[in-house]
Structure formats: structure tokens, C-alpha cells
Amino acid sequence: MRVIVVGAGVLGSMHAWHAIERGHEVVHIEREAEARGASLRNFGLVWVSGRADGPELAAALRARELWEGIGARVPELGFRPNGSLTVVRNAHELAVAEAAAARPDAAVRGYRLLTAAEARRLNPALRGEFTAALWCERDAAVEPRTAQLALKRALLASGRYTFLGGREVREVVGEHAVRDDHGDVHTGDAVILCTGAWLGGLVKELVPELPVRRVRLQMMQTDPLGEPLTTSVADADSFRYYPAYAGGALDALATGQPQAPTAAAHRMQLLMVQRRDGGLTIGDTHEYDQPFGFDVVEDPYDHLAEVVEAVLGRPMPRIRRRWAGVYAQCVDTAEVVHRQRVRDGVWLVTGPGGRGMTCAPAIAETTADELGW
């Protein structure tokens, strides 16, 4: 079989991975010289904690397993099973963490409620003020800025993979074929469009009413911390964004402890992970209303720096980079991804939202299974 994959972000790369694994030939087409969308701009968090029961948790757990296996074969992905600590500072936040740790599926998620001292034994860099932490052993991380290139090198080594960068796919022609902006037609047994948050042009023509929206996030990276941050770290604002925390304790947190005004205005949480150079990737914000601002605004960075310094108990290293990224998210956020046959032999796979880096290996595996590869 010959599979045409359009878009070289993590979803496209993982579809290519599964096709190659199953003995097929892949032509991978990307409009930029190399991918530079959401898959490179994210935290690289393989985030199991907080996933909704059912298909979302199943996809995240399966993907975590696949990432580990792929990471063992492609060490440059930087896969590490570092786990995460969500730190809590008062009774409202503690109640949400306690409810999570008491869930019937807590063991599957690797949840455990730790005292501050236990959390510091796992991650000695956390010298700030907090009373307890929710440990999620299943959380992991990869290096997003280099992961796609690492996957590409591994795929090229198969001898059955062709990467065509700098080509934008403009139209679907007939069955199982696409035409790029060079006028070349690429024909396969299946075409998989993994075009991320580019919902206009080609995608709009194919599916005028796509149930997928765009979300914009602001991020930063610091100079090296000068010591290991052994786990990923989140603050209790993150409880507000993940379905597994829904319930009475979260309702009490929402009413009893409103978010700080900047955090509420920009729909923020703290997520923080250390890069291999020692720097910290820190975020994030969520902007839903379009047109998005074209500037990166400063208030969220001030807020994040305050939260980071409170957790670390020391000044945050200098900010080295700030950027924004956009992901595509199913309007029905319970959908893990939007997978649709848009023409004979042509599938669109987009909208994994803020869990696309986490779930991509499992999403692509499901496509491969459903298409009988």
C-alpha cells in the first residue's frame, strides 16, 4: 500500500509511523520546509492526568505506552517518564487533589497524593510554599522542537518513506489523490490530511462546516534553571481545565477561590517542564475568540513568573523566548479527534486540541486499524 500523508506535525508523523510499521510506503507532504505548527510549539507533555474517563483516557494511556516504545527506538525524541506534580496551597485545592487521588481509576492514572516533603523528595527544586501535591506517575515528556525531525530521520531509514517539504496541497483530485502547489499529483491507496489548525482553503472547501475550532496559546522558555526539575509541574488552576477533576470539590474551588484576575482573563494555568538544555518551558493562556490578537501580551508572563517563583521558592531564570501557537480542537471536546472521510480514499484527521501531542500515536493507530492497514 502507498499512503499519502499531508502535514508533518505530530499527527501526520504518527500516521506515517504506523503506515511504515505495517510495511507500507509513505509520501509525506508538508507546506513548510519542515513542520512548524502546534507540534513544535507545545510543551511536549504526554499528559495522562486529568483526562476524561472513557475514550479520552484510553487514548492517552495507549499513547503513553506507544510513546515509550517509540522513544526507546528513537532516543532523540527525548522521551522521559518524568511524571508530574500538581501543587496545592490551601484547603480548596487540596480537596480537589484528594478527590482525584480517591478516584476508582487513580491507580491506572498513577495518582497519589503526596505531602510537601514527599513531593520535594521527588523534585527537590520545589522549594516554595505549598502544602501537598498530586503526583501522576503516568505523565511523561518529549522534546517538541526536535521530535518531528527525529521521527522523520527514523522514517527515512526505512527506505519506504519520502518527505516532500515546501509543498502545499491545494486540492483533492479524483479518488485517493491530491495536487500540490507545484502542480504535481500524488496518488496512493489512502490520503490522510493532518493539516492541523489550517482550517481555511483546502479543508474549508472539503468540509465547509467542520465541527472544529481554533485556540491560541502563549508560551515562554527560560534560560537553564541550573538544577534539575525532575518532574513536570502544574498549579491548581490546571484542575479547572481537565475533565477528570470535575465534581463537588472543583465546584467549591470555583466559587470559593476565584482565579487571579489575569489568570481568569487569559484562561490560564501553570504547566512547566524542563528542556534538555535545562531551560523551562512555561505556559499557558487560552484565547478562543477570533480574530486572534497578533501580539504576545505581557500580563500573562508576569502572572506566570509570580506563580513559578512561588512554587520554586527562587527567582525564575531570564525568559529567553516567548511565542504563541494555535491548535485545532473539536467543538465537542469529548471527541478525542475529528476523523472524517472527506472523499473516496481521503480522510481528514484534526482537532485533537490540547492533547494532540499526548494522543497522536494512539489516534494514528486507530486510523490505521479502521482503514485496515
Ligand SMILES: Cc1cc2nc3c(=O)[nH]c(=O)nc-3n(C[C@H](O)[C@H](O)[C@H](O)COP(=O)(O)OP(=O)(O)OC[C@H]3O[C@@H](n4cnc5c(N)ncnc54)[C@H](O)[C@@H]3O)c2cc1C
Ligand atoms: C502552545 C501549545 C502547547 C501545547 N501543549 C501540548 C502538550 O504539552 N501536550 C499535548 O498533548 N498537546 C499540546 N498541545 C496540542 C498539540 O500541540 C496539538 O494538538 C498537535 O500538535 C496537533 O498536531 P497536528 O499534527 O494536527 O498539527 P500541526 O502540528 O499544526 O501540524 C499541521 C501541519 O500541516 C501542515 N499543513 C497545513 N496545511 C497544509 C497543506 N495544505 N499542505 C501541506 N501541509 C499543510 C502545516 O504546515 C503543519 O506543519 C499544545 C498546543 C499548543 C499550540
